[in-house]
Amino acid sequence: MAAVMEKSGGGFRSWLNKRLPVDQFVADQLTGYYAPKNFNIWYFFGSLALLMLVMQIVTGIFVTMHFKPGEPTAWDSVQRMVREVPYMWLIQPMHAVGASFFFGVVYLHMARAFLYGSYKAPRELLWIIGMLIYFALMAEAFMGYVLPYGNMSYWGAQVIINLFGTIPGFGPDLVEWIRGDYGIGDATLTRFFSLHVIALPFIIALLVLLHLVALRQVGSNNPDGIEIKENLGADGKPKDGIPFHPYYTLKDIVGVGLFLTLFAIVLFFAPTFGGLFMEAPNFEPANPSSTPDHIAPVWYFTPYYAILRAVPDQKLGALLMALSVLAFLFLPWLDRAKNKSIRYRGLTSKLLLAMFFIAFCVLMWLGLKPADGIYVLLARIFTSLYFAFFILLPFVSKADGNGPVPDRVTYHAH
Amino acid sequence: MRTNSIRLIGALALLLVAGAVPANEGGHAGWERKAGNEIANLPSLQRGARNFMAYCSGCHSLKFMRYSRMAADLKISDEQRDKYLVRPGDKFSDYIKASMPAADAQEWFGRAPPDLSLVARSRSSDWIFNFLTTFYADPASRQTGVNNLQLPGTAMPHVLASVQGVQNPVWRNVEHKGEDGKAALLREFEKFEAGVPGSMSAEQFDEFARDTVNFLQYVGDPTQVERQGLGIWVVLFLLAFTAIAWMLKTEYWKDVR
Numbered sequence: 001m002a003a004v005m006e007k008s009g010g011g012f013r014s015w016l017n018k019r020l021p022v023d024q025f026v027a028d029q030l031t032g033y034y035a036p037k038n039f040n041i042w043y044f045f046g047s048l049a050l051l052m053l054v055m056q057i058v059t060g061i062f063v064t065m066h067f068k069p070g071e072p073t074a075w076d077s078v079q080r081m082v083r084e085v086p087y088m089w090l091i092q093p094m095h096a097v098g099a100s101f102f103f104g105v106v107y108l109h110m111a112r113a114f115l116y117g118s119y120k121a122p123r124e125l126l127w128i129i130g131m132l133i134y135f136a137l138m139a140e141a142f143m144g145y146v147l148p149y150g151n152m153s154y155w156g157a158q159v160i161i162n163l164f165g166t167i168p169g170f171g172p173d174l175v176e177w178i179r180g181d182y183g184i185g186d187a188t189l190t191r192f193f194s195l196h197v198i199a200l201p202f203i204i205a206l207l208v209l210l211h212l213v214a215l216r217q218v219g220s221n222n223p224d225g226i227e228i229k230e231n232l233g234a235d236g237k238p239k240d241g242i243p244f245h246p247y248y249t250l251k252d253i254v255g256v257g258l259f260l261t262l263f264a265i266v267l268f269f270a271p272t273f274g275g276l277f278m279e280a281p282n283f284e285p286a287n288p289s290s291t292p293d294h295i296a297p298v299w300y301f302t303p304y305y306a307i308l309r310a311v312p313d314q315k316l317g318a319l320l321m322a323l324s325v326l327a328f329l330f331l332p333w334l335d336r337a338k339n340k341s342i343r344y345r346g347l348t349s350k351l352l353l354a355m356f357f358i359a360f361c362v363l364m365w366l367g368l369k370p371a372d373g374i375y376v377l378l379a380r381i382f383t384s385l386y387f388a389f390f391i392l393l394p395f396v397s398k399a400d401g402n403g404p405v406p407d408r409v410t411y412h413a414h
Numbered sequence: 415m416r417t418n419s420i421r422l423i424g425a426l427a428l429l430l431v432a433g434a435v436p437a438n439e440g441g442h443a444g445w446e447r448k449a450g451n452e453i454a455n456l457p458s459l460q461r462g463a464r465n466f467m468a469y470c471s472g473c474h475s476l477k478f479m480r481y482s483r484m485a486a487d488l489k490i491s492d493e494q495r496d497k498y499l500v501r502p503g504d505k506f507s508d509y510i511k512a513s514m515p516a517a518d519a520q521e522w523f524g525r526a527p528p529d530l531s532l533v534a535r536s537r538s539s540d541w542i543f544n545f546l547t548t549f550y551a552d553p554a555s556r557q558t559g560v561n562n563l564q565l566p567g568t569a570m571p572h573v574l575a576s577v578q579g580v581q582n583p584v585w586r587n588v589e590h591k592g593e594d595g596k597a598a599l600l601r602e603f604e605k606f607e608a609g610v611p612g613s614m615s616a617e618q619f620d621e622f623a624r625d626t627v628n629f630l631q632y633v634g635d636p637t638q639v640e641r642q643g644l645g646i647w648v649v650l651f652l653l654a655f656t657a658i659a660w661m662l663k664t665e666y667w668k669d670v671r
Contacts (some may be wrong), residue, residue: 079531089641090637090641246666247666247670254656261656264652268645269642283535411670
């Protein structure tokens with residue numbers, strides 16, 4: 001601390017640092033935080049998730065200014081704001097399209113952890129906090145989707161809220177408690193609004209903070225899955241580490257540029273993304289007497305929706321659906337390999353992981369399709385493969401995840 | 415945009431697993447067409463606005479669109495707006511409401527004609543185009559005497575009969591295998607025959623419908639042309655930004671060995 005203080009000299013900066021440890025914070029978190037130098041493209045998605053969180057909060061602030069929650073006003077207020085408030089035609093779709101991009105980034109961020117074993121010790125808690133963020137984000141996105149009260153909002157909410165009714169015993173009472181009424185209506189919308197703009201954003205922000213604190217504590221994993229802290233130089237810094245700032249701040253800015261370019265292309269030229277990010281039935285106001293041709297959630301929920309529909313029994317389907325999400329929490333203990341990264345695991349592990357990724361993507365696609373004919377059969381096959389991953393992982397990882405690992409990370413200077 | 419990677423992976427997997435997918439989409443034998451409207455075509459939008467006010471606005475509202483906004487966007491002068499578009503009794507800043515009271519409409523048609531502000535987004539431009547062009551004489555329809563291929567059993571009468579005329583359908587019988595494996599004869603649309611002539615030729619009417627669809631697409635998302643224009647500059651800026659950021663990153667990363 002003293003060293004930092006001396007460097008900061010006199011004047012305002014010194015005055016400030018005596019009262020608020022700005023320089024110390026920057027030294028701890030950025031210039032003095034050593035990250036492995038071999039990060040690849042998969043390591044962009046953490047900072048991009050943070051960017052999306054900020055974008056959703058900022059655009060959300062403006063949407064909230066003009067949105068009127070409640071059954072009689074919600075739909076009209078969204079249409080009015082995009083048509084009559086300057087630049088809301090841009091900001092409101094940013095918020096809606098942003099939700100899809102946020103989930104896209106989060107899924108890739110999670111896939112990275114699968115690839116390089118980033119959930120393994122000592123990062124179990126980091127992973128679990130991350131999963132809690134994911135769960136909170138699902139609730140946040142679901143409620144946000146219901147708020148504008150389009151027809152798919154209404155029917156989607158109908159399906160999802162009724163799932164809680166399958167819980168034995170208190171299920172039906174729970175459903176009524178969530179809705180605040182005997183059906184989805186004004187009471188449901190106003191409470192969802194409160195949760196969407198106050199409770200959940202606070203929870204998510206707190207969890208993100210904890211996620212970052214835990215990350216600083218254990219340090220980042222890397223594509224080789226080697227602990228860089230175990231290989232220190234004479235100066236006590238990791239030989240394979242580089243200061244987060246300026247190296248990764250600059251690299252992440254390149255990632256941000258590429259990502260925002262992609263985001264802008266979708267936002268300006270294909271905001272509905274062919275009905276995938278904004279569905280056609282949601283351009284009609286909620287109508288309890290007119291069910292859309294087929295009800296499907298937005299793409300980021302469809303893998304679980306496909307699992308739900310794969311089972312003929314609704315109770316069992318809801319149970320499997322809950323299990324399919326909760327299974328992620330146990331990953332650090334299901335994976336019993338010595339090595340973290342997929343790079344240093346056998347072919348069986350690689351195939352098993354590939355199978356899981358494919359099953360997840362196919363289920364995502366199946367969840368968008370009607371549940372009939374061949375699609376039901378496919379959903380059953382890929383649901384089985386999805387769960388087979390979690391069941392087989394302890395055995396496969398124990399058997400072929402123990403090969404030799406290099407001492408230093410793989411890095412080719414360019 | 416539909417061929418995103420998720421669907422691609424899914425489609426590949428489907429091809430691998432399923433040899434034959436049951437064809438559940440029947441042949442539409444030529445009546446399903448692309449609207450082919452051009453959203454940046456101002457004269458077409460102006461004609462579409464005229465068509466809408468003349469033929470549609472009696473029953474259908476555009477409750478999120480003001481006369482003033484429409485006129486400003488479509489470069490219609492204030493004089494023309496007030497003379498031809500704004501309905502007597504309305505102000506130029508009013509939303510475009512239907513002339514007919516909703517309660518009466520409910521009674522006369524069985525259901526109130528829907529607001530069309532977002533119909534191009536909830537249905538699609540092609541859907542509206544096919545709806546407008548496939549009304550046909552149907553004696554079985556007791557209420558209106560017409561039916562529609564895009565929306566069978568529609569409650570809407572053939573409002574455009576005076577311009578399009580009334581066309582007669584030609585059906586053919588096609589054998590279909592039902593779910594139970596039994597063959598059944600089903601009638602399938604083959605083509606339209608000229609019936610009662612209207613004031614326009616078929617080509618003129620297609621153009622008329624295309625302009626109207628174009629206008630409704632504009633109403634569904636009035637900023638789309640402006641948005642795409644801005645989008646080009648935003649994307650160009652972001653590409654330049656990324657290039658500079660990449661050069662800066664490369665310069666710093668020279669130190670990393």
